[in-house]
Amino acid sequence: MPPRRAAAIQAVKNMSGPGPVAAGKGKGTARKSTGGTAPKMTLKRALLPVDPLDVDMKEDNPGSLDVSFHDQACFLCRGGGYLACCSTCMRSVCYESCLASLVPSELEEINTKDTYFKCPACHDDTDREKSKKEKKKKVVLTPYYGFYLSASNAPLFNGPLLLGPGSFTTARWREDTSPLLVFHFHLPSLFDKGSAPRVVHERLLANYLESTGKHATNHEITYQDCTFDLNQDNNPNVVDMHGKHVENLVKLMEESRINFKRALIFISTHSNDNTGGLYASEEWSSEITEFFECVITTKFLRYIAPLESTFFFLSCGSTVNSPSVMSEMESMVQKYHINNLFLFDAKALVRDFCTPFIEAYAGSVMLHGFSVSAALTMILQNSQYLGMHAHIVRLSLENGAVLKETMVFIHPSLKPAGNLIPTQCWDCARIRSWDVKVNPDNELEATLKCTGEGCGVEKSLTFPFILDKKMDHTKHQIGRNGKWLVIKGEVQKRKEKNI
Ligand SMILES: [Zn+2]
């Protein structure tokens, strides 16, 4: 039997009623969309405990409760409406467009028989795993059937299933809107408004609201900011008061019906140029451990520990550049099970340069389910201003060990060998008079020569880190000439100042 053709779409559109009914047993069950209501996202709604019976879950058929954690949008075309939920992963596929080739009699079979649905990503995975297990030289790909009978695991329909033409995403894509907490700790002088966490929350909110126009049960994103200014000269009890405040916020989150699975934590503060410590108040810096336990607070860290968490320190580079401070930072990562922690090394960090990087991270990793390493090229492509300004340091926890990565942007004319070019010749005061030449045999070496008449200033530029040839590093090409070098492990910063 030939595969179903797109012509069948018409048959579905002409059906009476809005689509398949949300009834039936198996996980292939269609789920009813609850669209129509205006979005409502206030702190009160997100954080206050809600009677578990008083939630929109009751609109669903009891048989569909087990799919309430599934992605709310089709992973192939991002459409919503009635969705088929995969039985082996959290992805969903839409009936309206991607499964539009199903005719009414087939939809009825799906709803009345004990069936399950396998998404194209899982089908593809099965093929690849099977070929690997059978030691095949090439992957043996099999036609896609989609729906299976639970009892026999036999395909429900005779012929393979053709997906609608609207699908555009990669096989590994997800629309992961599982509960997410976005939390911003900041000094009063470093505003919450316009900050990276705010932008990221707004950016993700669209996806959380997309399919239904409001937060669905088990698909909530919550934003919370918390100012700190722990100057004990002004108030000797300020640390306790702040601790109590954070404790109350944690209590509200614990008592809410939202079962947070992951968290993005942002810390906006200054860092001490001499010690690398972080400012716990507008006036005073403190050691890293003290900062974690008094500003972020032990209570909060314990609450976050079981979640998949990423921390962004929007603070200046002296923290990254102090080895002892960084080793303290690493022990915090380990102690509180922080999955990812990002720091930036610019002497005076321009926070808004970090925003596109963080936004791309949130989109690729939190929403579309890619691993950080798989998404890194995409994330760094969005981060050229940041690359001109700062190196990025990532600490991640893998099997209990802390891994360190340093990301450095290089560009033959903008950032030769990873160095910024001074605006002005320091000898003749001409503006951008430089002739830059990168060593054709080694892109990590360059020379800078002033072209100003009568000025002979020349300077050799070297990569700001001592990069051993054996050192594990990857290159991510950005545009025609730029690239990010991602160096794994501990790297030594060069002692001598380049310029
Ligand atoms: Zn779709």
Ligand SMILES: [Zn+2]
């Ligand atoms: Zn799947």
Ligand SMILES: [Zn+2]
């Ligand atoms: Zn000059």
